[in-house]
Amino acid sequence: MIVGKDVKTWISDRPRQRATLADMAAFARDWEQGAVHRRFREAFDSIEAPTAEKVADTASALFADESWVDALIDGLAARMRADPFFDPPFRQHRTDIYDGLLVFEHELVSIAAGVSTAAQLAAKKTAPRGPTSVGFTGHLGVFKYVKAGGALLSFWEVPPITAGFTAADAGQCVRTGEREIADGEILVIDGRHQSFVIERARSNLVILQATIAPDRAPLCVEYDSASRGFVGCSATHDTSSRIQMITTLLRKLDCDAALPAMVDLLDHPDFFVRWHVMKELLGLDAGAALPHLRRMAASDPHPDPRRAARAVLDRFEAPAAKRQAA
Amino acid sequence: MDNFRIMVEELPELETEVAVSGSVRQQEVGGGVCLFIALGGLIFSA
Numbered sequence: 188m189i190v191g192k193d194v195k196t197w198i199s200d201r202p203r204q205r206a207t208l209a210d211m212a213a214f215a216r217d218w219e220q221g222a223v224h225r226r227f228r229e230a231f232d233s234i235e236a237p238t239a240e241k242v243a244d245t246a247s248a249l250f251a252d253e254s255w256v257d258a259l260i261d262g263l264a265a266r267m268r269a270d271p272f273f274d275p276p277f278r279q280h281r282t283d284i285y286d287g288l289l290v291f292e293h294e295l296v297s298i299a300a301g302v303s304t305a306a307q308l309a310a311k312k313t314a315p316r317g318p319t320s321v322g323f324t325g326h327l328g329v330f331k332y333v334k335a336g337g338a339l340l341s342f343w344e345v346p347p348i349t350a351g352f353t354a355a356d357a358g359q360c361v362r363t364g365e366r367e368i369a370d371g372e373i374l375v376i377d378g379r380h381q382s383f384v385i386e387r388a389r390s391n392l393v394i395l396q397a398t399i400a401p402d403r404a405p406l407c408v409e410y411d412s413a414s415r416g417f418v419g420c421s422a423t424h425d426t427s428s429r430i431q432m433i434t435t436l437l438r439k440l441d442c443d444a445a446l447p448a449m450v451d452l453l454d455h456p457d458f459f460v461r462w463h464v465m466k467e468l469l470g471l472d473a474g475a476a477l478p479h480l481r482r483m484a485a486s487d488p489h490p491d492p493r494r495a496a497r498a499v500l501d502r503f504e505a506p507a508a509k510r511q512a513a
Numbered sequence: 514m515d516n517f518r519i520m521v522e523e524l525p526e527l528e529t530e531v532a533v534s535g536s537v538r539q540q541e542v543g544g545g546v547c548l549f550i551a552l553g554g555l556i557f558s559a
Contacts, residue, residue: 322546384544
């Protein structure tokens with residue numbers, strides 16, 4: 188932490204601030220043009236017909252060499268020692284049990300390097316809290332435990348999370364085992380049906396983490412850690428949530444010009460987006476929405492929108508509704 | 514049908530309710546999602 192006189196001096200010293208920023212920019216440029224970044228980029232660029240598994244295999248192979256992690260951390264530490272106002276020029280990736288830096292970004296994968304401290308893990312385990320969940324992310328991840336910290340991981344599985352996922356058929360999560368992780372071990376976790384929990388650790392963990400973009404499930408799903416039953420789910424892709432918010436806004440604005448675009452979104456791959464858009468379409472122009480509602484009730488690939496659309500049609504076609512429309 | 518004024522709030526919800534991206538109902542035990550979710554948010558909003 189930087190306090191007091193040093194901050195005051197730095198804030199009033201514009202040339203020094205510019206020097207810090209220039210040093211950060213130079214570090215970012217050197218990293219992005221350096222051998223490690225180039226090797227990663229070429230490896231992922233060269234994957235033909237990329238699938239989640241192919242990308243995970245490539246990430247695993249790249250993680251076999253971890254010497255670049257030491258070099259990167261040494262480089263950052265040297266800069267921060269020389270200038271306490273030097274901030275690592277990477278996006279930060281922080282949860283309550285992990286502090287990391289996003290060191291490589293590609294359309295197929297993002298790679299972060301970071302630390303989970305034993306103190307963070309202990310605080311998480313011992314803090315008072317209500318019901319807890321085991322989460323399934325919906326996408327593949329590759330984890331390299333550069334320093335495993337003597338961590339004991341438990342492993343969990345659920346039925347595959349697919350585009351046809353329903354709460355009714357979510358089943359229960361099952362604990363499939365536990366084991367201590369070794370330094371240098373690489374784990375591939377398919378978040379479409381697998382997860383893990385860090386049960387305990389004796390010391391800090393240094394973790395490389397590749398998050399794989401292709402073939403992800405539409406949902407991130409939670410199961411209760413005690414009952415093992417389904418708790419809830421959320422969209423994995425923020426674009427889905429943005430579409431929902433924007434179509435609601437368009438309906439509230441009575442934006443008839445948006446109708447064709449909204450009709451196109453009725454073919455969105457996510458079932459919850461399709462139904463949300465259908466509701467907004469009904470609110471905007473029920474007459475225009477009706478043929479699409481009939482189509483959804485008859486042939487939507489997911490049972491939930493089919494059922495909801497059928498319920499609305501039944502309401503429309505009830506005698507009272509017909510009298511009201513007349 | 515053209516005369517209908519549909520109240521969106523009265524239309525049925527799906528049996529499988531899906532929350533907005535990045536949200537959770539309960540605190541996580543500690544592990545996969547805790548390590549994953551912020552990064553997931555980063556890459557998918559990039």
